Amino acid sequence: xxxxxxxxxxxxxxxxxxxxxxxxxxxxxxxxxxxxxxxxxxxxxxxxxxxxxxxxxxxxxxxxxxxxxxxxxxxxxxxxxxxxxxxxxxxxxxxxxxxxxxxxxxxxxxxxxxxxxxxxxxxxxxxxxxxxxxxxxxxxxxxxxxxxxxxxxxxxxxxxxxxxxxxxxxxxxxxxxxxxxxxxxxxxxxxxxxxxxxxx
Amino acid sequence: xxxxxxxxxxxxxxxxxxxxxxxxxxxxxxxxxxxxxxxxxxxxxxxxxxxxxxxxxxxxxxxxxxxxxxxxxxxxxxxxxxxxxxxxxxxxxxxxxxxxxxxxxxxxxxxxxxxxxxxxxxxxxxxxxxxxxxxxxxxxxxxxxxxxxxxxxxxxxxxxxxxxxxxxxxxxxxxxxxxxxxxxxxxxxxxxxxxxxxxx
DNA sequence: TTATTGTTTGACATTATTGTTAAACAAAAG
DNA sequence: CTTTTGTTTAACAATAATGTCAAACAATAA
Numbered sequence: 001x002x003x004x005x006x007x008x009x010x011x012x013x014x015x016x017x018x019x020x021x022x023x024x025x026x027x028x029x030x031x032x033x034x035x036x037x038x039x040x041x042x043x044x045x046x047x048x049x050x051x052x053x054x055x056x057x058x059x060x061x062x063x064x065x066x067x068x069x070x071x072x073x074x075x076x077x078x079x080x081x082x083x084x085x086x087x088x089x090x091x092x093x094x095x096x097x098x099x100x101x102x103x104x105x106x107x108x109x110x111x112x113x114x115x116x117x118x119x120x121x122x123x124x125x126x127x128x129x130x131x132x133x134x135x136x137x138x139x140x141x142x143x144x145x146x147x148x149x150x151x152x153x154x155x156x157x158x159x160x161x162x163x164x165x166x167x168x169x170x171x172x173x174x175x176x177x178x179x180x181x182x183x184x185x186x187x188x189x190x191x192x193x194x195x196x197x198x199x200x
Numbered sequence: 201x202x203x204x205x206x207x208x209x210x211x212x213x214x215x216x217x218x219x220x221x222x223x224x225x226x227x228x229x230x231x232x233x234x235x236x237x238x239x240x241x242x243x244x245x246x247x248x249x250x251x252x253x254x255x256x257x258x259x260x261x262x263x264x265x266x267x268x269x270x271x272x273x274x275x276x277x278x279x280x281x282x283x284x285x286x287x288x289x290x291x292x293x294x295x296x297x298x299x300x301x302x303x304x305x306x307x308x309x310x311x312x313x314x315x316x317x318x319x320x321x322x323x324x325x326x327x328x329x330x331x332x333x334x335x336x337x338x339x340x341x342x343x344x345x346x347x348x349x350x351x352x353x354x355x356x357x358x359x360x361x362x363x364x365x366x367x368x369x370x371x372x373x374x375x376x377x378x379x380x381x382x383x384x385x386x387x388x389x390x391x392x393x394x395x396x397x398x399x400x
Numbered sequence: 401t402t403a404t405t406g407t408t409t410g411a412c413a414t415t416a417t418t419g420t421t422a423a424a425c426a427a428a429a430g
Numbered sequence: 431c432t433t434t435t436g437t438t439t440a441a442c443a444a445t446a447a448t449g450t451c452a453a454a455c456a457a458t459a460a
Contacts, residue, residue, distance in 0.1 A: 008407080
C-alpha cells in the first residue's frame with residue numbers, strides 16, 4: 001500500500017478548486033486540472049470516475065461554503081443584529097478575496113443545472129438557517145432599526161450589495177481600469193456603505 | 201437570387217439569442233441552435249464562418265444592450281435625478297422579464313473572455329455615458345438628495361440591487377419555491393424598495 | 401522472497417462537436 | 431433556355447476531449 005494514501009485525490013480536488021475559484025478558468029479540461037495537480041490525467045478518472053463527478057463535488061462544496069457563510073450570520077449566539085450583519089459582511093468580503101470567482105461560478109453552474117435537471121440544488125430548500133435569519137430580520141423590523149419590507153427583500157438587498165460587485169469584478173476592473181489591489185480596496189470601502197444602506 | 205435574402209442569417213442569430221437569453225441554455229451546440237432556427241446546421245458556418253464568430257456577435261449585442269440601458273438613465277434631457285433613476289429601474293426590470301438570462305450570460309462570458317484575451321471588452325472603457333452619469337451622481341450628492349460616497353459606489357449599489365436578484369433567479373426560485381410569476385412579482389416590488397435605499 | 405493491494409501510466413477506443421467541400425438546388429438575369 | 435449567383439444539403443474530415451484497460455509499478459503483508 002502506498003504511503004500517499006489519497007493525497008492524490010485531494011491534490012486533484014484542490015487543483016480544480018484553485019482553477020475554478022481563484023483563477024476563474026471555468027472551462028478547464030481534465031488535462032489542465034491534472035497538470036495543475038501535477039498528476040497523470042487518468043488519475044482523475046481513477047479517483048472520481050468521471051469529470052462530471054469531480055465537477056459536481058466541487059460545486060457541492062462551493063454551495064456548502066455559501067450556506068456556511070449565511071450560518072455565520074444566523075448562528076445561535078445572542079448578539080445584536082447589527083453585529084450579525086457586520087460579521088456577515090466581513091466573512092463575505094474575506095471570502096471574496098480568497099475565492100474571487102466562486103460566486104460567479106455558482107450562478108453559472110446553477111443555471112446549467114436547472115437546465116440539466118442535476119439535483120445539486122435539490123437539498124437546498126431545507127435550510128433552517130435561512131428561516132432563522134428571516135425571522136430575526138422580521139423582529140428587527142418590528143423593533144424599528146431597519147426599514148419595513150418583506151424579509152426576503154432585506155436578504156436580497158444584503159446579498160446584492162455584497163456579492164454583485166464581486167461577480168462583476170472582471171468587467172468593472174476593465175471599465176474602471178482598476179488593479180486587483182484597487183478593486184479590493186473599493187470592495188473594502190463598501191462595508192460602511194452597505195451597513196448604512198441596510199440599517200436605519 | 202433567392203427571395204429570402206438573409207432571412208436565414210437573422211433566424212440563426214435570433215435562435216441563439218432566444219436559447220441564451222430567454223432559456224439560459226448557455227451550452228447550446230450549433231446543432232441545437234440550427235434546430236431552434238429550423239435550418240441545416242452547416243448554415244451556421246455558411247453565414248457566420250464559425251461558432252465563435254456567432255457567439256461573439258451575440259455577446260457584443262448583449263453588451264450594447266447593457267450600455268443602452270445605462271444611456272436611458274444618463275440621456276440628454278433635463279429631467280430630475282430621481283426620475284432618471286426610476287426610469288433606469290423600469291427599463292432594467294422590463295429587460296429582465298424579456299431576457300432573464302442575459303445578465304448572467306454576460307458575467308459568465310466576460311469571465312471567460314478575460315481568460316481568453318478576447319477583446320470583446322476592449323472598447324467598453326470609452327464610455328462617455330458612464331462619466332456623464334457619475335458626474336450627475338456627484339452633483340446630486342452635493343445637492344444633498346443622496347448619501348455622499350464615491351460616485352462609483354452609488355452606481356455599484358444601483359446595479360447590485362437591480363441585477364443581482366435577476367442573476368440568482370434560478371437559485372432563489374428553487375430556494376423559495378417561487379413560480380416564475382411570483383418571482384417576477386417580487387422583482388417588481390423591489391422598485392420602491394430600491395428607490396428608498398438609493399435616495400435619502 | 402513472493403503475494404497482495406492499491407496506484408500510476410501509456411495506448412487505445414469512443415464520443416461529441418465543429419468545420420469543409422463538392423454537389424444539388426432555386427430563382428432571377430442574360 | 432441556359433447561365434449565373436447565391437443558398438442549402440449531405441457526406442466527410444479534423445479535432446478535442448473523455449473514458450477504458452491492461453500492464454507496470456511500489457510498498458507492505460504474508
